[in-house]
Amino acid sequence: MWIAELSQRTEVPVATIKYYLREGLLEPGESVGATRSRYDESHIRRLRLIRALVESGGLSLARVRSVLAEVDEESHELHEVLGAVHGALIPNDLTATDESRRRVDALVAQYGWLVYSESQDRVLLAASLDALEKVGYHLDDDLLEAYASAAAQVADAEVSHLPSGDRQQTVEDTVVVTALGGPVLLALRRLAQQDASARRYGISPTTAACAVQAE
Amino acid sequence: MWIAELSQRTEVPVATIKYYLREGLLEPGESVGATRSRYDESHIRRLRLIRALVESGGLSLARVRSVLAEVDEESHELHEVLGAVHGALIPNDLTATDESRRRVDALVAQYGWLVYSESQDRVLLAASLDALEKVGYHLDDDLLEAYASAAAQVADAEVSHLPSGDRQQTVEDTVVVTALGGPVLLALRRLAQQDASARRYGISPTTAACAVQAE
Structure with missing residues (x-):
């Protein structure tokens, strides 16, 4: 696919993709002529991974790069990759x-x-x-x-x-779940807090109506 | 106490306290002479609350103000206060x-x-x-x-x-636990992930030594 389709499928703007290419976060596509390149599924997966890391806490490119290096180092055990992801997501200071x-x-x-x-x-x-x-x-x-x-x-x-077998898939899922699972857990905690609070402190008839309606 | 002690005990800089006073987030102290005021425990508690809200996600002052207004509205039920805290901590868009x-x-x-x-x-x-x-x-x-x-x-x-009885204390604890309990949960999840990963994927003898040493 051309870069336009890559952008469309990943919802990452073309300018951002070009930036990642220049910074070496994304492997170059296959050259077709002097100025055009073709991209494949591996680029989609890599962009999704970068996006997961960036969106989960505004990681700097240097930190994204260090996680990706760990992901790509086939000799590293999965447990080490998890450690590297944690390390990248943690504040420095x-x-x-x-x-x-x-x-x-x-x-x-x-x-x-x-x-x-x-x-x-x-x-x-x-x-x-x-x-x-x-x-x-x-x-x-x-x-x-x-x-x-x-x-x-x-x-x-x-x-x-986490899937077993395909190392690359396992590593990608590890990064994604680690980075984006936390917000899911915290959002569920809010909903459960609303419920626990409603049960402990009681809710007004209006609220109860809403809750029942919601069910 | 004078503002210097208030600053020392809450670890909030004097300039920041003065800013909160000007912005009406903090009630004025008791005037002593033309330029000095005395502060009490209620100011310490309020500053801690503001700090919990600000530190938990860089809330804007407008949002902090809306939570504090809910905290101070004695007629509001505790369940409504929780809703207001959630509302303030959530992105707008x-x-x-x-x-x-x-x-x-x-x-x-x-x-x-x-x-x-x-x-x-x-x-x-x-x-x-x-x-x-x-x-x-x-x-x-x-x-x-x-x-x-x-x-x-x-x-x-x-x-x-949450404590029962003292409404003000309950409300304050609600705000603090809601805002700062999440990071505790997420940090524990990281530790537990390390453990689950070590057990599933195995760890090298060096790592095992570290883990045992830690116990």
């Missing part, structure tokens, strides 16, 4: 208090999670606990464990849904 | 395909969730499903239900952990 870091380490040990001791994911959790403490809210152990159990269920489901 | 909207409606009905039929939370979920479809990934029903069940557990735990 994370800091956390020792207290929260110890709490995270204890939780990881309690659940027996196999996580690198130096993983930035540990710091990210500690930093998010710190953010709560800073606004005067201490997340108690019960609630933290409720989050952890739910997170474990989600992660098990996500990883068990 | 959400759109979603009819197909995803219908899928969300069916899911809400399946779980019997009490959610306004016109809630923007429904659109947010539909939009996040669309984002996956756009990159060529269809989230199958099994995985969607795994997310939904986990979300329901989290939301139930969050709402049941």
Whole structure:
């Protein structure tokens, strides 16, 4: 297909595709004459992957490039690719208090999670606990464990849904689910919060009518 | 306390506090002489609330103001406050395909969730499903239900952990947990993904050593 069709099918503007080509994020197409190139399904898949990474948190091109390099390195194990995706999606400048870091380490040990001791994911959790403490809210152990159990269920489901066999497809799905599954989970949490709140605090007859109507 | 202490205890710079005062997000302190004011615990709590809202996603002051107005409207039920917080934390320009909207409606009905039929939370979920479809990934029903069940557990735990009795405290905790609980959940999901991935794809002896050491 020509670049116009590539653009149409991926909903990525032609100018953006050309930019990715110049930056080396996208392999060149097959040259046809001096100025035209043909593209194939591999370009569609790669553009979708770039889009997933960019849209999930405005990653810089340098970070997108580092994830793609990991995706393309056939010798790397799938587990390493996941680590690279996590690394790219995490802010660079994370800091956390020792207290929260110890709490995270204890939780990881309690659940027996196999996580690198130096993983930035540990710091990210500690930093998010710190953010709560800073606004005067201490997340108690019960609630933290409720989050952890739910997170474990989600992660098990996500990883068990990854295809087996085709490495490239598995890697692409890993990137996409990791990057875009979070917003789905958070959106569902909002809906479930609305429900839990309606049940605890009661809702007015008007609201109840809406809810029933919705069903 | 003077403004310097208020700044120190909340880690919000004096200039920022003065800005919030000018913008009416923070009630003026008690005047002492022509140019000085005294502040109390209520100012600390309010600053923490503003900070939670701002840090959870760079909310505009207009949006922060609308949440605070809801918090302060004593006649509003707690359930309405939650709705207002959700409304403020949601992007303005959400759109979603009819197909995803219908899928969300069916899911809400399946779980019997009490959610306004016109809630923007429904659109947010539909939009996040669309984002996956756009990159060529269809989230199958099994995985969607795994997310939904986990979300329901989290939301139930969050709402049941809200204090009862003191309305102001309940409202503040609602805002904080809604805004800053999500990052905790997502960070835990990353850790759990690392674990699920390590178990499915296996990890090298070096990694295993790290994991054991971490425990």
